[in-house]
Amino acid sequence: MASEETSKVEAVAPSLECVTPGGDTSSNPIKDEGGSLAIVVLGASGDLAKKKTFPALFALFKQNYIPSESTKLFGYARSKLTDEDLQDRLRGYLTGGKTDEKTDPAQLANDFVKLITYTSGGYDEDAGFQKLDKLVEDWEKQTAHEGPHRRLFYMALPPSVYPLVAKMVRKHCMAKEGWTRVVIEKPFGKDLESAEKLSGELGELFTEDQLYRIDHYLGKEIVQNLLVMRFANRFLVPLWNAEHISNVQIVFKEPFGTEGRGGYFDEFGIIRDIIQNHLMQVLCLVAMEKPVSLDPEDVRDEKVKVLKSIGVPTLADCVLGQYEGYTDDDTVPDDSHTPTFATIVLRINNERWDGVPFILRAGKCLDQRKAEVRIQFKDTPGDIFKCKKQGRNELVLRLQPAEAIYLKMTVKQPGLEMQASQSELDLSYRDRYAEINIPEAYERLLLDVIRGDQQHFLRRDELKRAWEIFTPILHKIDEEKKKPTLYKQGGRGPPESDELIGAYGFQRTSGYVWVPPQLQKK
């Protein structure tokens, strides 16, 4: 049964306006739909809710994107909590973002938590969801605003209960006059079959335009910049292909381990946790063709197209690692073979990328926190300066920490001698945009949900294709109980990874060390 309810409110076409340096950036407001907005956080007692969901809503509240006159936040979970219990639990996490000097941040946090009300109930319990619906409806009736009563449900819950909760929302809590949107968190399944099963179950209850599958990497500033950078700069156009690019690396590193999430992590491993979703989304934006427009369907059509061109990797294209001490976690079995590190090389079989390896690398408990895209160009032909020794051009997009885009290039070493050396053109956001508050990923994505803009959310076919690429290798790893190489905590991961990357053409620049000013230890 497909829902008869579809959004009565037109999605706001994503606008992209050119902003001159120091210019006004506030030209993309929420289309004023009037009426009321109820945001229901299901699993409000949990970790994600307190660390990400409510803080993101707080940031939007601070910027008046969710005005207190017309917005109410409802928490729902099984834990027996009062409104005050939940409010107190959240207060300590409501710290991020900038406020003007006149505003007291603690007062703002107090004003925000007053918008939250909590109700407890089971996830399969009709009575609980009927009570929730009544609470929302009573509040909607009280809000004097003309217009639709909009309802946003955010599932900050373990995926095992998504279908159950979705059924309850569909049965009892749909908006009576206005839109209903449902946000779900990854993991969207464990492989192709389970993902399709989940998609089928949700598809019975909600239309695709009501479902927002969140991948928070799509909300990161540099990831969002990829479309603009790639398609608004003429000089990049002729270079962005196999003729000039040798290899592309997309890297995620974390300096800590599973930190209390060992039970979850051990079931999924690093490929499902990071590579199949976050890194693949970034890959799509690096590799896809120019969309016809910024309409969400046009952008997602291009992502699906590039995903369909990617060949299925084999174990030979892959290095797996596990950090020493991983199994000391009580929630992880002693004989666990779950990889906490993986390097996987993908090939895109199309005209633009034929022959260019896309190297995806992710690991926990490594030497640093870093996520970046590193595009390495081929050697310059006819090298009269012996530049090869100095290193290749690389365009690096650093997602975190300290967002930056920099281009490693060879220049004359200043001085009397004619000597070439490696330097960089550096766009470090903290220097260039010091006055601008860079929003958190969840903040931006929640705003997109309120706006009805699905560009930065996964469509069902996109998800399916990403699972088609990774399921064969994941099944093989599981079936063969493939043992990952143990690696030291705080290092670069298994040395085999660097060997594989080297074999696929990546050339490390010897002697080049550049620590951008924002990352230098003072």
Ligand SMILES: NC(=O)C1=CN([C@@H]2O[C@H](COP(=O)(O)OP(=O)(O)OC[C@H]3O[C@@H](n4cnc5c(N)ncnc54)[C@H](OP(=O)(O)O)[C@@H]3O)[C@@H](O)[C@H]2O)C=CC1
């Ligand atoms: N935490 C994080 O940093 C991230 C989480 N996610 C995803 O977000 C979702 C929520 O994550 P997180 O908040 O960490 O999860 P939690 O384990 O904290 O669970 C959230 C809430 O769900 C309820 N719950 C827990 N286990 C069960 C269960 N077995 N059956 C029914 N209800 C249960 C609990 O509420 P109560 O008992 O009160 O009902 C809990 O407070 C997950 O899908 C996760 O993969 C994604 C990215 C990062």
Ligand SMILES: O=C1O[C@H](COP(=O)(O)O)[C@@H](O)[C@H](O)[C@H]1O
């Ligand atoms: O989705 C997840 O992401 C986090 C890393 O997110 P980041 O925004 O801090 O880069 C990771 O720690 C976690 O394992 C994974 O589930």
